[in-house]
Amino acid sequence: EAGVAQSPRYKIIEKRQSVAFWCNPISGHATLYWYQQILGQGPKLLIQFQNNGVVDDSQLPKDRFSAERLKGVDSTLKIQPAKLEDSAVYLCASSLGRGTYNEQFFGPGTRLTVL
Amino acid sequence: SQQGEEDPQALSIQEGENATMNCSYKTSINNLQWYRQNSGRGLVHLILIRSNEREKHSGRLRVTLDTSKKSSSLLITASRAADTASYFCATDYNTDKLIFGTGTRLQVFP
Numbered sequence: 001e002a003g004v005a006q007s008p009r010y011k012i013i014e015k016r017q018s019v020a021f022w023c024n025p026i027s028g029h030a031t032l033y034w035y036q037q038i039l040g041q042g043p044k045l046l047i048q049f050q051n052n053g054v055v056d057d058s059q060l061p062k063d064r065f066s067a068e069r070l071k072g073v074d075s076t077l078k079i080q081p082a083k084l085e086d087s088a089v090y091l092c093a094s095s096l097g098r099g100t101y102n103e104q105f106f107g108p109g110t111r112l113t114v115l
Numbered sequence: 116s117q118q119g120e121e122d123p124q125a126l127s128i129q130e131g132e133n134a135t136m137n138c139s140y141k142t143s144i145n146n147l148q149w150y151r152q153n154s155g156r157g158l159v160h161l162i163l164i165r166s167n168e169r170e171k172h173s174g175r176l177r178v179t180l181d182t183s184k185k186s187s188s189l190l191i192t193a194s195r196a197a198d199t200a201s202y203f204c205a206t207d208y209n210t211d212k213l214i215f216g217t218g219t220r221l222q223v224f225p
Binding site for chain 1: 145148157158159160163203205207210211212213214216218
């Protein structure tokens with residue numbers, strides 16, 4: 001079975017620019033997650049979708065970050081404008097359903113460098 | 116922050132040796148999970164242990180959970196160079212989302 005796909009794999013931008021990341025989850029997975037992983041730390045959940053609805057976005061910096069999951073499949077995460085502290089790997093994950101007993105499958109991530 | 120903490124932060128061993136890493140967390144949980152992250156395969160789920168379980172095995176992995184001490188340990192037996200990776204524990208804190216710890220970087224030398 002195909003895994004979680006993400007693009008681009010790498011992105012370098014200057015501060016105050018905007019950037020967008022794309023994620024295609026495993027087919028049939030209703031729940032989709034975006035995590036931010038800063039170098040040397042564990043992943044931090046930014047937003048969780050159940051189909052095309054937002055379940056949890058309590059950790060999403062909404063003044064600059066936005067995410068959508070149209071039609072309950074693919075998802076995009078956008079940062080506008082970017083700050084230096086946004087440099088991180090952005091991981092997308094999916095699972096069959098909500099609840100932590102559903103195994104999360106992670107994509108390869110997008111490494112963002114903000115200069 | 117409710118983020119758990121792993122220790123040690125880094126561990127270096129020779130192939131064939133056992134590796135033990137520990138995770139401490141803050142409040143009650145439904146389950147605790149261990150993940151591995153390396154450059155080749157990204158972040159991969161290893162094992163889940165429920166709060167009413169004390170020990171679980173999967174191949175060369177052994178996980179223990181002590182809810183009275185709010186701690187868990189991951190033992191990798193007969194380590195291989197391919198086990199070189201960062202290992203994270205993740206807890207749910209009775210919610211439907213995971214909080215990841217800070218990770219242990221394991222280096223296995225051939």
